[in-house]
Amino acid sequence: MRLRRALALGAALLATSSGMLVGTAPAQAAPAPAPVAERAAVTLASTIRLNNxxxxxxxxPTSVNSDRAMMLTNGHCYEGGFINAGQVIQNRSSSRSGTLLNSTGGSLGTVRADRVLYATMTGTDVALYRLTTTYSTIKNRFGATALTLADARPAAGTTMTIPSSYWRRIWNCKAETFVDTLREDQWTWRDSIRYDAACDTIHGTSGSPIVDDASGRVIGINNTGNDNGQMCTMNNPCEVAADGTTKAYQGQSYGQQTYWFTTCLNSSRAIDLTVAGCLLTKP
Structure with a gap:
């Protein structure tokens, strides 16, 4: 997974590249819709740098200004460590914090979470946090507008951008195809996005949003890549065919789809795994 060795790599790059310097963190009417930015080139705006x-x-897509803002990263970035296969975390208290970045990677300040809304490393690799402040407050305080999760499955061939807040660096990629079953160590993921061969994401890019260049919406989350060509081991995911045979491709990177969240929302915009058609992994 694209988390391991990030800190060591960061130390080496910080010593050699000023472009990657790490910043320091500083009567009810119908609610108005949360603002959606006009389509523009994908930047580092609204990304959040975590410690790992x-x-x-x-x-x-249905969020409103008065809703608590949310932070999306990988399940394997959860502050409690890797989540065991088959485990789902819901509505667990958290004190996670991160540094909100502007379009050029500069620090806007610190945002804090108080709850893990949903996290798992089974079926997908996601962790969604509730922040302590609303979208309106973040907009007023930092001038930041949240990225919108797409509500439909992306298509093969989609051109996409992967902005990494950890490295303050952007990758331009393409969704080459989809992998029915992807396996790494004890974890198995479904309908994973396989990137084009030139998309060389590295350790530390775990949790980066995958943004559709055409719509500006988040279609996935970057999570892993095969380092050494090994088969189905840690940091070496393999593709599993219907007959159980496996193939591994050294250097190949992958992401997980995020529209699944929108299939599990109830009328209060809360994750409800009992909603008909919900695709998120259930306990």
Whole structure:
């Protein structure tokens, strides 16, 4: 997974590249819709740098200004460590914090979470946090507008951008195809996005949003890549065919889809795994 060795790599790059310097963190009417930015080139705006991973400030398509803001990263970036296969975490208290970045990677300040809304490393590799402040407060305080999660499955061939807050660096990639079953060590993921061969994401890019260049919406989350060509081991995911045969491709990177969240929302915009058609992994 694209988390391991991030700190060691960061130390080496900080010593050699000023472009990657790490910043320091500083009567009810119908609610108005949360603002959606006009489509523009993907930057580092609204990404969040964690101590070990990348993350992003996100919203559902139906979110409103008064909703608590949310932060999206990988399940394997969870502060409690890797989540065991088959385990799902819901509505657990948290004190996670991160540094919200502007379009050029500069620090806007610190955002804090008080709850893990949903996290798992089974079926997918995601962790969604509730922040202590609303979208409106973040907009007023930092001028930041959350990235919107797409509500439909992306298509093969989609051109996409992967902005990593950890490295303050952007990758331009393409969704080459989808992998029905992807396995790494004890974890198995479904319908994973396989990137084009030139998309060489590295350790520390875990949790980076995958943004559709055409719509500007988040279609996935970057999570892993095969380092050494090994088969189905840690940091060496393999693709599993219907007959159980496995193939591994050294250097190949992958991400997980995020529209699944929108299939599990109830009328209050809360994750409800009992909603008909919900695709998120259930306990």
């Amino acid at each position: 991973c990348s993350a992003a400030l996100v919203r559902y």
